[in-house]
Amino acid sequence: MNLSGRAIDAFLALAETRRFALAAKRCHVSPSTFSQMIGRLESQVGARLFDRDTRNVSLTPEGEVFSHGAHRIAAEMRASMSELRERANRRIGRVTVAVTPSLASDWLPQRLAEYQQINPGIALRMHDVTSGRCLELILRGDVDFGISAQPGQDLEFENHLLFMERYHLLCRKTDPLAKLPEIRLRDLKDRAFVHMVRTGSVRQQMMPLLSTAQVRDSGMEVANFGTVGGLVAAGFGVSIVPEHAIGLCLRPGLVAIPVKSPKAVRPVTMIKRRGRSLSVAAAVLWDQLKLSKRSVG
Amino acid sequence: MNLSGRAIDAFLALAETRRFALAAKRCHVSPSTFSQMIGRLESQVGARLFDRDTRNVSLTPEGEVFSHGAHRIAAEMRASMSELRERANRRIGRVTVAVTPSLASDWLPQRLAEYQQINPGIALRMHDVTSGRCLELILRGDVDFGISAQPGQDLEFENHLLFMERYHLLCRKTDPLAKLPEIRLRDLKDRAFVHMVRTGSVRQQMMPLLSTAQVRDSGMEVANFGTVGGLVAAGFGVSIVPEHAIGLCLRPGLVAIPVKSPKAVRPVTMIKRRGRSLSVAAAVLWDQLKLSKRSVG
DNA sequence: GTCAATTACGTTCTCCGTAAGGATG
DNA sequence: CATCCTTACGGAGAACGTAATTGAC
Numbered sequence: 001m002n003l004s005g006r007a008i009d010a011f012l013a014l015a016e017t018r019r020f021a022l023a024a025k026r027c028h029v030s031p032s033t034f035s036q037m038i039g040r041l042e043s044q045v046g047a048r049l050f051d052r053d054t055r056n057v058s059l060t061p062e063g064e065v066f067s068h069g070a071h072r073i074a075a076e077m078r079a080s081m082s083e084l085r086e087r088a089n090r091r092i093g094r095v096t097v098a099v100t101p102s103l104a105s106d107w108l109p110q111r112l113a114e115y116q117q118i119n120p121g122i123a124l125r126m127h128d129v130t131s132g133r134c135l136e137l138i139l140r141g142d143v144d145f146g147i148s149a150q151p152g153q154d155l156e157f158e159n160h161l162l163f164m165e166r167y168h169l170l171c172r173k174t175d176p177l178a179k180l181p182e183i184r185l186r187d188l189k190d191r192a193f194v195h196m197v198r199t200g201s202v203r204q205q206m207m208p209l210l211s212t213a214q215v216r217d218s219g220m221e222v223a224n225f226g227t228v229g230g231l232v233a234a235g236f237g238v239s240i241v242p243e244h245a246i247g248l249c250l251r252p253g254l255v256a257i258p259v260k261s262p263k264a265v266r267p268v269t270m271i272k273r274r275g276r277s278l279s280v281a282a283a284v285l286w287d288q289l290k291l292s293k294r295s296v297g
Numbered sequence: 298m299n300l301s302g303r304a305i306d307a308f309l310a311l312a313e314t315r316r317f318a319l320a321a322k323r324c325h326v327s328p329s330t331f332s333q334m335i336g337r338l339e340s341q342v343g344a345r346l347f348d349r350d351t352r353n354v355s356l357t358p359e360g361e362v363f364s365h366g367a368h369r370i371a372a373e374m375r376a377s378m379s380e381l382r383e384r385a386n387r388r389i390g391r392v393t394v395a396v397t398p399s400l401a402s403d404w405l406p407q408r409l410a411e412y413q414q415i416n417p418g419i420a421l422r423m424h425d426v427t428s429g430r431c432l433e434l435i436l437r438g439d440v441d442f443g444i445s446a447q448p449g450q451d452l453e454f455e456n457h458l459l460f461m462e463r464y465h466l467l468c469r470k471t472d473p474l475a476k477l478p479e480i481r482l483r484d485l486k487d488r489a490f491v492h493m494v495r496t497g498s499v500r501q502q503m504m505p506l507l508s509t510a511q512v513r514d515s516g517m518e519v520a521n522f523g524t525v526g527g528l529v530a531a532g533f534g535v536s537i538v539p540e541h542a543i544g545l546c547l548r549p550g551l552v553a554i555p556v557k558s559p560k561a562v563r564p565v566t567m568i569k570r571r572g573r574s575l576s577v578a579a580a581v582l583w584d585q586l587k588l589s590k591r592s593v594g
Numbered sequence: 595g596t597c598a599a600t601t602a603c604g605t606t607c608t609c610c611g612t613a614a615g616g617a618t619g
Numbered sequence: 620c621a622t623c624c625t626t627a628c629g630g631a632g633a634a635c636g637t638a639a640t641t642g643a644c
Contacts, residue, residue: 002302003374020624033610035625040609047381051574054617054623061441061576062381069377076373080366081298084344084359144358277348279358317599330635332600337634351598351642 007041008074014038014050015067018057086121093281096125098137098146100201101225102245103268104128108147111292115285122281130223131201138273144282147289149242149266150201160270160286162293167206167264168256170228170249171238182260185213192218192237194228205266206240225249242266302374304338305367311335311347312364315354383418390578393422395434395443397498398522399542400565401425405444408589412582419578427520428498435570441579444586446539446563447498457567457583459590464503464561465553467525467546468535479557482510489515489534491525502563503537522546539563 006027013023014034024034042049049063059067086092099108104126112124127143131150137143139156151159169183177187193215196203200223218237222228228239229249241249246256270289272278278286303324310320311331321331339346346360356364383389396405401423409421424431424440428447434440436453448456466480474484490512493500497520515534519525525536526546538546543553567586569575575583 001374001378003378004301005299021622030611031624032612032626036609039625045378045381047385048574051572052624053572054625055619056572057624058573060574061579062384065384066377066381069373069380073370073373073377076366076370077298077300080363080370081300081342083366084342084363087359087362088344275348275350275353276355277345277357280344282358318597326634327636328599329601329637333634336600349599351600352644354599 002044003041003073005074005077007037007044008070008077010034010037011041011049011066011070012074014057015059015063015070020052020057088280090119090281090284091121093119093121093279094123094125095279095282095285096127096143097285098127098129098134098143098148100131100134100148101128102242102248103147106244106247107268111289114292115288119281119284130199131204132199135271138271141273141276144278145270145272145286147268147270148201149205149268151267151269152271154274156274158272158274160290162268162270162289164265165243165268167240167259167261167266168243168246169238169259170232170241170246170254170256172233172235173253173255175238177238177257178255180257183257185209185259185261185264188213188215188238190214190216192216194218194220194222194231194237194239196228196239197221197223201266202240202242202245206264209261209263210240229254240264299341300338300370302371304334304341305371305374307331307334308338308346308363308367309371311354312356312360312367317349317354385577387416387578387581388418390416390418390576391420391422392576392579392582393424393440394582395424395426395431395440395445397428397431397445398425399539399545400444403541403544404565408586409582411589412585416578416581427496428501429496432568435568438570438573441575442567442569442583444565444567445498446502446565448564448566449568451571453571455569455571457587459565459567459586461562462540462565464537464556464558464563465540465543466535466556467529467538467543467551467553469530469532470550470552472535474535474554475552477554480554481557482506482561485510485512485535487511487513489513491515491517491519491528491534491536493525493536494518494520498563499537499539499542503561506558506560507537526551537561 010023010027013026014020017023017026020034021031024031027034029037038050045066047062048060049066051058051060083092108126112126116122116124127137129137131148134146134148135152135157138146138152147162149165151157169177171177177183193210195217198204220231220236222231225241225245225248228241229251232239232249233251233254240259241256250256270286307320307324310323311317314320314323317331318328321328324331326334335347342363344359345357346363348355348357405423409423413419413421424434426434428445431443431445432449432454435443435449444459446462448454466474468474474480490507492514495501517528517533519528522538522542522545525538526548529536529546530548530551537556547553567583
């Protein structure tokens with residue numbers, strides 16, 4: 001049992017035209033070839049599908065039955081092929097990315113908007129998640145790729161650095177530090193510090209630097225940048241946040257000042273599962289983001 | 298675009314096993330051939346369907362999309378093939394026959410019951426119709442074949458004589474004719490006669506014989522044998538009906554007496570459209586009836 | 595080094611088209 | 620005899636298997 005698409009097409013053409021010669025032309029084959037194709041099909045399905053003499057062609061009862069199936073098979077084939085083609089042309093599709101909250105709010109939306117304008121048929125979904133969960137979603141295949149400051153292991157992931165993001169000190173305008181154009185980490189010695197939770201990439205990356213700088217623990221340990229802003233504004237201490245998180249933290253009475261340290265930067269990285277290819281739509285977004293990285297630097 | 302059933306099967310096998318070697322075995326081809334089959338399929342659909350290295354095999358996003366269609370295509374193919382096979386084996390099917398009322402009530406039911414017992418999966422339908430309408434239904438393809446006393450023209454129909462059916466005189470027991478063992482047509486001279494409608498085969502066949510016999514017209518002209526019985530019983534006259542219609546006419550006070558005349562017989566004939574083959578189920582019924590004709594003679 | 599997928603290559607076989615054959619009106 | 624489907628036959632191309640190659644662990 002091996003029905004080919006061409007055989008199905010031949011069958012349908014003959015069922016419709018009821019002329020071998022005409023159906024053959026429609027299928028772009030010679031009449032003889034067409035006759036053989038029908039004959040082969042009939043032997044494959046094990047039943048005569050057409051009653052025919054040199055003058056008339058008509059479906060047998062078995063042919064009538066088969067024609068229903070043939071129509072459905074042909075329709076499914078057409079649908080499958082056209083769906084693939086439409087996805088290849090990015091007429092339809094879906095792209096899901098996992099992104100750290102800072103970039104999800106500040107940097108990525110603009111890029112996604114550009115993408116959406118060029119590819120209106122593609123449904124975009126974004127998960128804003130912590131760095132750890134980002135890798136998990138990538139590994140499980142729940143997202144096409146991720147963007148985070150914490151690259152995955154090279155064995156399982158493919159990482160592409162977009163740009164280095166500077167950290168900024170977040171403090172009240174009344175703070176003495178607020179007057180400086182740049183902050184050095186040692187300026188924070190003995191200052192109360194509002195921490196992010198340990199599972200976030202900010203905390204994990206800053207941990208060694210902060211202990212070197214001998215900051216004082218405010219006791220606060222929060223998950224969201226918005227909360228950091230609130231705590232700093234309320235006087236619980238200062239904090240350090242990535243550049244693209246500033247918008248989430250800042251409020252009247254607060255300032256953000258760049259931290260001057262070659263280590264106080266974090267690698268904003270696109271991450272995908274190694275060995276798994278991206279969908280066409282996702283690959284296009286990936287490439288677009290790769291090219292647009294200069295626009296922030 | 299020409300998807301073959303084998304390619305679909307190969308795709309599904311690989312998508313399920315995620316092993317080329319294993320899927321190749323399942324498809325009964327060598328690993329090398331299988332690899333080529335997948336490669337060909339991918340080039341036909343215009344997209345890479347599997348991510349693979351020598352260690353791991355997994356579906357690409359396009360492969361995921363295609364797998365839905367592939368499952369449906371394979372299911373439709375299986376369904377079409379198995380339906381044809383089941384019809385060939387007469388596990389399922391339908392047979393519709395058009396039959397003249399007399400045979401539909403007296404002769405055919407027993408035959409159909411035998412057929413139904415042997416082929417319980419076949420749905421039987423029967424139209425009891427006049428001879429003219431019988432041919433019409435055959436021609437239109439509304440029935441698989443017909444049984445009537447009026448064969449169709451050989452150009453359009455294929456006729457198979459089942460048996461010759463004798464005509465019987467229908468009269469009251471009090472009628473002088475009722476005492477005879479056989480009737481000759483000339484015995485009916487000047488007798489009031491209850492006619493069937495002109496569209497029926499009985500009337501058409503008997504017309505010349507009756508005018509030769511110089512019967513008298515009762516003025517009654519009816520479509521159903523049951524009505525004939527009623528009219529004869531009520532004294533409107535006598536009538537002549539086919540042997541198998543006797544059961545429809547007879548009632549207390551009436552008798553049916555065979556007509557002795559080489560012309561007072563009618564050919565009970567199976568009729569099908571020339572050049573059109575019967576469905577397997579219908580052909581089996583056709584053949585069964587052909588063989589069972591002796592049982593009546 | 596071992597195992598799995600792929601590529602190379604020669605063979606086989608399927609499939610196509612040209613041309614002859616046969617049936618029908 | 621004209622038309623249309625089918626069969627015959629030869630060549631082109633596809634598909635298969637064996638065997639060598641590449642790549643991953």
